[in-house]
Amino acid sequence: MSLNLDLSKVSLRPFKLTDVDDFLLWAGDDRVTQNLRWKTCGSMEEALAFIRDVCIPHPWRRSICLHDRSIGFVSVYPWSGDDRCKADIGYAVAADYWGHGVATKAVKMAVPQVFKDLPHLMRLQAFTSPENKASQRVLEKAGFLKEGVLRKYTYIKGNIKDSVVFSFLSTDEFPHDD
Amino acid sequence: MMERDREESVDLAQISFRTLELSDVDDVLVWTSDEKVAKFCSWEPHSSKDQGIDFIQNKASEFLWGKAICLNDRPIGFISMTSATDKSREKSAELGYVLGSKYWSKGIMSHVVKQVMKVAFSEFPHLDRLEALVDVENVGSQKVLEKAGFQREGVLRKYLVRRGKSRDMVIFSVLSTDL
Numbered sequence: 001m002s003l004n005l006d007l008s009k010v011s012l013r014p015f016k017l018t019d020v021d022d023f024l025l026w027a028g029d030d031r032v033t034q035n036l037r038w039k040t041c042g043s044m045e046e047a048l049a050f051i052r053d054v055c056i057p058h059p060w061r062r063s064i065c066l067h068d069r070s071i072g073f074v075s076v077y078p079w080s081g082d083d084r085c086k087a088d089i090g091y092a093v094a095a096d097y098w099g100h101g102v103a104t105k106a107v108k109m110a111v112p113q114v115f116k117d118l119p120h121l122m123r124l125q126a127f128t129s130p131e132n133k134a135s136q137r138v139l140e141k142a143g144f145l146k147e148g149v150l151r152k153y154t155y156i157k158g159n160i161k162d163s164v165v166f167s168f169l170s171t172d173e174f175p176h177d178d
Numbered sequence: 179m180m181e182r183d184r185e186e187s188v189d190l191a192q193i194s195f196r197t198l199e200l201s202d203v204d205d206v207l208v209w210t211s212d213e214k215v216a217k218f219c220s221w222e223p224h225s226s227k228d229q230g231i232d233f234i235q236n237k238a239s240e241f242l243w244g245k246a247i248c249l250n251d252r253p254i255g256f257i258s259m260t261s262a263t264d265k266s267r268e269k270s271a272e273l274g275y276v277l278g279s280k281y282w283s284k285g286i287m288s289h290v291v292k293q294v295m296k297v298a299f300s301e302f303p304h305l306d307r308l309e310a311l312v313d314v315e316n317v318g319s320q321k322v323l324e325k326a327g328f329q330r331e332g333v334l335r336k337y338l339v340r341r342g343k344s345r346d347m348v349i350f351s352v353l354s355t356d357l
Contacts, residue, residue: 085339122344123336148332152306155266
């Protein structure tokens with residue numbers, strides 16, 4: 001599908017219950033959720049409950065919007081207590097918008113905002129599957145540093161996965177916009 | 179011929195593991211009060227017997243598995259495994275260890291780690307992965323893991339805060355399938 005996607009119309013904002021129809025389009029798509037811990041949403045009711053009970057109360061979750069319509073998400077989950085110097089970032093974009101720099105744009109917008117919002121944060125880390133080259137490119141373009149491959153690190157949907165770990169520190173430089 | 183330093187060598191066959199008892203407190207304090215030992219640990223050196231007792235009674239039993247490293251049945255250090263709290267990582271455990279500085283550089287710790295690796299995967303057959311995090315400056319400890327057969331996976335920058343400073347940590351792992 002050829003798109004004239006204007007990346008300047010990509011924005012981040014909190015989720016609203018009225019996002020439910022748009023949300024279901026991508027959160028109901030196995031292609032989008034396959035690398036996430038999220039269960040694919042199977043109905044409007046599930047989507048509504050998920051937005052209301054998970055997305056809205058989340059410590060830091062934003063809808064990635066195109067012309068203010070939800071086409072994905074960026075989430076940051078801070079660790080607690082002594083570990084609050086770290087937080088995990090995750091993201092996904094509707095399949096129709098893959099390959100146009102949307103996730104990269106969203107992550108680049110999220111990073112400075114996250115460091116402002118989480119004062120104790122020193123390290124933002126991301127874990128991707130070694131096969132998920134597109135996601136690794138997002139992180140590289142957003143200025144994250146690849147630190148290594150952690151073998152049999154985590155289970156996602158019942159499958160043991162290696163994880164490629166990336167980080168962006170509060171002291172790292174933001175990449176220039178190309 | 180170069181003159182060797184007179185050093186007490188340790189017969190590794192005299193090394194064993196057991197649970198700590200309250201009667202071990204004086205031996206425990208030898209390493210817990212040592213600044214050289216505590217330097218890369220999350221705790222400040224102990225200055226009172228009460229802290230040693232607290233470790234034996236409370237902290238030592240919090241681990242998935244934790245044993246004193248003994249030389250002729252006297253504790254000279256401690257080795258432990260901690261389960262990850264995250265359900266998605268419950269088949270992973272983190273190794274931690276500490277040894278009295280008098281016993282460093284004698285091959286004791288890598289010998290101990292090799293034994294514990296086998297124990298880990300046989301006593302906890304659900305485990306896929308044993309990992310360890312070592313401060314980038316703690317070269318001695320990195321060598322212990324390399325000698326024991328762990329694989330170095332990378333450096334996690336500013337991964338944790340210790341005594342108010344953020345630290346880069348080297349992450350190592352051994353898998354049940356590596357053995």
